[in-house]
Amino acid sequence: MTAHRRLIRRTALAVTAGAAAFALAACGSDNGGHDTGSMNSGSSLSATASAKAGAHNDQDVSFSTEMIQHHRQAVAMADLAASRASSPEVKDLATEIKGAQAPEIKTMSGWLASWGEEVPEDMSSAMPGMDHDMSSSMPGMMSSEDMAKLEKASGTGFDKMFLEMMVEHHEGAITMAKAEKADGKQSPAVKLADDVITAQTAEIEQMNKMLGKS
Incomplete structure (x- = not known):
């Protein structure tokens, strides 16, 4: 019985940890993608402006x-x-x-x-x-x-x-x-x-x- 409860608890913790890791990864992916896009866009605009200025x-x-x-x-x-x-x-x-x-x-x-x-x-x-x-x-x-x-x-x-x-x-x-x-x-x-x-x-x-x- 005790062994069964320990197995259930380990399974629950594993699921919870996995879900948390997934959520963090998703958030990181969203923010990273957005920031990278902004940086790339900003760099492109900056390069264009520099090209025009030069x-x-x-x-x-x-x-x-x-x-x-x-x-x-x-x-x-x-x-x-x-x-x-x-x-x-x-x-x-x-x-x-x-x-x-x-x-x-x-x-x-x-x-x-x-x-x-x-x-x-x-x-x-x-x-x-x-x-x-x-x-x-x-x-x-x-x-x-x-x-x-x-x-x-x-x-x-x-x-x-x-x-x-x-x-x-x-x-x-x-x-x-x-x-x-x-x-x-x-x-x-x-x-x-x-x-x-x-x-x-x-x-x-x-x-x-x-x-x-x-």
Whole structure:
């Protein structure tokens, strides 16, 4: 009888211990699986963020910073055409230039901000000529004297001056864009550089025809 009771007690204890071990294993499996999944997900997101943060180089930063300033001057020149140009073709071209380059300024400013880089301040409205002088080292940029002459011109004189200056300005932008294509790393920036080359090459051809050069 005593032996029988001991057997029952051992069996009950074994069952209880087994159940407890199973419950602990199940809990450990659930928590472990959840934590591992979170860690893997977090690592993946972190790696993705790091990849995005490292997807640009110094050339991309220089291109965006300088092209913002370059585009701003082109937009300022285009704005003058609305009231000073006499040719409807010149006015239409100026509208197209502003329509293309103003959104690109916003795009490049967004890139710089996302990279933790400084977006260049637009000084053109603060002190006339300052923005142009500060950026004069960029190819194709007009000097403050050039801009002053354009601002004073009107009629057919403005048309000719605007076209000649904008051809030079576009040629400088193409030079900058080619440097980005050669040495840039961030795909959208390189793509924008390619778009600049395509669009502004076509506009140079159009402006030269308007000037009677081809």
